[in-house]
Amino acid sequence: MGGTDRITDIWGARTPFAAGQSWPQRQDEYLVDGIGHDDVEKWVRGACLLCSNGCGVEVAVAGGRMVGIRGRVEDRVNHGRLGPKGLYGWQGEQRDRLTTPLIRRDGELVETDWETAMAAIVDRSRTLLDEKGPLSHGFYTSGQLMIEEYYTLAVIGKAGIGTPHMDGNTRLCTATASAAFQETFGSDGQPGSYTDIDLCDTIFLFGHNVAETQTVLWSRMLDRLDGPNPPRLVCVDPRRTKVAERATVHLPIRNGTNLALMNALVHELIATGAVDRAYVDAHTIGFDALEDMTKDATAEWAAEICGVAASDIKKAVEIFATSDRVVSTCSMGFYQSHQATAASCQVNNLHLLRGMVGRPGAGILQMNGQPSAENNREAGCGAALPGFRNWSNPAHVDELATLWNVDPLVIPHWKPPTDAMTMFRYAQEGSIGFLWIAGTNPAVSMPDLARIRATLAGEQCFVVVSDGYLTETAQLADVVLPSALWAEKTGSYTNVDRTVHLQEKAVDPPGQSRSDLDIWIDYARRLGLHDKDENPLPAWNTPEAAFAGWQECSAGRLCDYTGLSYAQLHDVGGIQWPVTAQAPDGTERLYGDGRFATHADFCETYGHDLTTGTPVTRTQYLADHPDGRAVLKTAPYQEAFETPDDEYPLRLTTGRTVYHFHTRTKTKRAAPLQEAAPSMWVEVSRVDAAARGIHEGDIVRVTSRRGSIEAPARVSHVREGVVFAPWHYGGEALTAANELTLTAWDPVSKQPEFKVAAVRLQKVRDGDGLAPAPLLTASAPAEEA
Amino acid sequence: MQLPHYLAALVTAERRLAEGYEQVTRAHAGVADVALTSRSFAEASRARADALAAACEDRYPGGTDEGAPASFAAAQPGPLALLSDLAELARLAGFVHTAWEVVVQAASGLRDRDLLSEAQQNVSTLETEAAWIDHKTKTEAAQAVLVAE
Numbered sequence: 063m064g065g066t067d068r069i070t071d072i073w074g075a076r077t078p079f080a081a082g083q084s085w086p087q088r089q090d091e092y093l094v095d096g097i098g099h100d101d102v103e104k105w106v107r108g109a110c111l112l113c114s115n116g117c118g119v120e121v122a123v124a125g126g127r128m129v130g131i132r133g134r135v136e137d138r139v140n141h142g143r144l145g146p147k148g149l150y151g152w153q154g155e156q157r158d159r160l161t162t163p164l165i166r167r168d169g170e171l172v173e174t175d176w177e178t179a180m181a182a183i184v185d186r187s188r189t190l191l192d193e194k195g196p197l198s199h200g201f202y203t204s205g206q207l208m209i210e211e212y213y214t215l216a217v218i219g220k221a222g223i224g225t226p227h228m229d230g231n232t233r234l235c236t237a238t239a240s241a242a243f244q245e246t247f248g249s250d251g252q253p254g255s256y257t258d259i260d261l262c263d264t265i266f267l268f269g270h271n272v273a274e275t276q277t278v279l280w281s282r283m284l285d286r287l288d289g290p291n292p293p294r295l296v297c298v299d300p301r302r303t304k305v306a307e308r309a310t311v312h313l314p315i316r317n318g319t320n321l322a323l324m325n326a327l328v329h330e331l332i333a334t335g336a337v338d339r340a341y342v343d344a345h346t347i348g349f350d351a352l353e354d355m356t357k358d359a360t361a362e363w364a365a366e367i368c369g370v371a372a373s374d375i376k377k378a379v380e381i382f383a384t385s386d387r388v389v390s391t392c393s394m395g396f397y398q399s400h401q402a403t404a405a406s407c408q409v410n411n412l413h414l415l416r417g418m419v420g421r422p423g424a425g426i427l428q429m430n431g432q433p434s435a436e437n438n439r440e441a442g443c444g445a446a447l448p449g450f451r452n453w454s455n456p457a458h459v460d461e462l463a464t465l466w467n468v469d470p471l472v473i474p475h476w477k478p479p480t481d482a483m484t485m486f487r488y489a490q491e492g493s494i495g496f497l498w499i500a501g502t503n504p505a506v507s508m509p510d511l512a513r514i515r516a517t518l519a520g521e522q523c524f525v526v527v528s529d530g531y532l533t534e535t536a537q538l539a540d541v542v543l544p545s546a547l548w549a550e551k552t553g554s555y556t557n558v559d560r561t562v563h564l565q566e567k568a569v570d571p572p573g574q575s576r577s578d579l580d581i582w583i584d585y586a587r588r589l590g591l592h593d594k595d596e597n598p599l600p601a602w603n604t605p606e607a608a609f610a611g612w613q614e615c616s617a618g619r620l621c622d623y624t625g626l627s628y629a630q631l632h633d634v635g636g637i638q639w640p641v642t643a644q645a646p647d648g649t650e651r652l653y654g655d656g657r658f659a660t661h662a663d664f665c666e667t668y669g670h671d672l673t674t675g676t677p678v679t680r681t682q683y684l685a686d687h688p689d690g691r692a693v694l695k696t697a698p699y700q701e702a703f704e705t706p707d708d709e710y711p712l713r714l715t716t717g718r719t720v721y722h723f724h725t726r727t728k729t730k731r732a733a734p735l736q737e738a739a740p741s742m743w744v745e746v747s748r749v750d751a752a753a754r755g756i757h758e759g760d761i762v763r764v765t766s767r768r769g770s771i772e773a774p775a776r777v778s779h780v781r782e783g784v785v786f787a788p789w790h791y792g793g794e795a796l797t798a799a800n801e802l803t804l805t806a807w808d809p810v811s812k813q814p815e816f817k818v819a820a821v822r823l824q825k826v827r828d829g830d831g832l833a834p835a836p837l838l839t840a841s842a843p844a845e846e847a
Numbered sequence: 848m849q850l851p852h853y854l855a856a857l858v859t860a861e862r863r864l865a866e867g868y869e870q871v872t873r874a875h876a877g878v879a880d881v882a883l884t885s886r887s888f889a890e891a892s893r894a895r896a897d898a899l900a901a902a903c904e905d906r907y908p909g910g911t912d913e914g915a916p917a918s919f920a921a922a923q924p925g926p927l928a929l930l931s932d933l934a935e936l937a938r939l940a941g942f943v944h945t946a947w948e949v950v951v952q953a954a955s956g957l958r959d960r961d962l963l964s965e966a967q968q969n970v971s972t973l974e975t976e977a978a979w980i981d982h983k984t985k986t987e988a989a990q991a992v993l994v995a996e
Binding site for chain 1: 877878879880883884887926975976978979981982985986988989990993994995996
């Protein structure tokens, strides 16, 4: 490998810095063997798409192929750095690509041409629309596409067809971030900025193994930790991650008990008198109810439930209470659980109680899983209206109807929007008879995979898949369309801290592949979608025109893009929205003035009951007079949907490893990454392994009420009573962790429960050495081999 | 005083509501949020019934449940049946909610602070359950009546 090594040196050399200093630059670069700088014909600007950090990059091109990559040192997100996936993952786009459309004939997928494929799609679509109407259609997309594509599909789905059945795989990874923002602040939108890491005196990480999921963000934290006056670090994670190893306090709570811990943290913070009453009185509502609902949630109570020491909970509270500038991050450990929204709202609440929102160094980073997840949310390609408009506010619907020049009744606001899990149930039942899946692989990523496979393979629903590869999902489709991937098309996307990047087209896509934008425009034209004056919908044909359409839609909303241009994004790199005439260079933080997006006429939601998910009505909302104040709310702790019993005595949790992204469609085809983590494993504690006669590398079977998998065991530092399984590994053999997970979700965000399932564990046979699990991460063996 | 009879009818109504939730959990197991929430509500309803039954035995014995609402009609699987079953739950939950409001007044009049506290809490809980039933009905209605077979 040429240049930087990010397989054995995952986070790279330290460049320590002190609070208030700028994070030093460090350019990471990789060129394939045989290519030198002089061979590179051009460097094309963009941003990495293989985690939610969205690092600014330049892609090296020679002979019409990508031959390398380097970080942009001037980019605000990464200052030149790249992680393992960013450095090597793009190579996965150069293998095993689909190059022609496929269509199912006599049970087999066979190659066809675009005309035949699109005609089949449009014929089925038109027939169903005529016979059953728009509720027969569903669109399930991704966090990997571009804002131009999301907004285009949003217009097709919501203004052209008029279906409420639209969602993204963002439902699986980032829906709770959005839900928690909406419940607390009235609207989606990240309050904080990555630069808060540079200024803070304390970092709290809630269910966030940042060392493996956002390696460059962890590098930024490491450089603070290794610099003068390092921040204190508190880590909530059942695993002994690399983050936990650096923590001042590590709370390795039982998976499934997040809300018990969070209610206790809030209770103890209030009880110790650490609340900034002036801020709370001026800028929030709901304090009395919050205090009442957490009044019995003592540290001792939570310690019993969570399986950690009460003294450690109190120590964490003491750290939060005595810090001036806290940054909290929150991620999948909280989001993919049964009380996800309530627990994540409590993270927001901690900051509100201390008056630590929107000021330098004191911020919240509710994380995403993918760098364009935010765009799916803001463009209304999922179960939401574009521009963070309120599904339940007729005035917001009218705004869109005017913008799109359609009858407001076409916009499906007359029923609640449909989340992904419910869409798949409708597809299973056959009431959705046309399901288009773009850029995602639910046959590996969704819970209870046996059910998902049966749904996709059945005759009751016509399934279209557009993707770059013949994924496990594509293999079950009726029509497969070859899509252009990252750097094979131009478009923009937005990372965790609202930083927008433009990815410019570097190379042509392989074979007959087309961009998702082109595919959907073709579909809309063939279907004859139009506005009230018979003008075609959508009104554009190119990425830049789609971007202009999106800018118009975003005007005046929190995610206002009106001040941005492709030229500015090319020149500067990442820029944080909102970008307006008043803030032409972007906006670093939201809510610094303590005024939130909760006005009834502006907010994205009126909120929900956090226990049942029942929406709050506008009348109820108005009665509380939020009027720009943030909303403090939580729910009582409840046990997870499925807890251990005699038959299934252990708690399964699923997660990620640093070398792979999602279902490995790209990373398994990038040799350095695949070699670093080649196949499935499961992690068990020393105690649980010893009780079952299991040694490192032995083949074990993990069984839940949904199914079972077999894999080598890694005897690791995972908490006793817990089994950890990475969820990346689909394929021919049933090795995917989601064979085991259950169909259940948080009632507000509708994010599935991936973090708790009851399982049993048994040894199948002796192994022949170390499990194929990474050695340098949270998956490290508990004892030296 | 009719209160022992009224409370006995409420105990029976709560148990029938719990049975209704349990039937919905079984009949609509594939509708995960309905099944899981109904399971949780069933447990809560049984707990309320047991607590009230204990209070009756202690302080208001001898009541008969003649005024109790009819039992939950047998739940059936399927999208349209789900709407009917939710309507059945709404009927029973509505009765129970109103009955607890009556108990708030009765307990106040008797200055039975324990019963008053219990009734006030349960009125709030039933409002939450009723709102959820209404919300789920609206969530599922269009698909059930316009598209589902």
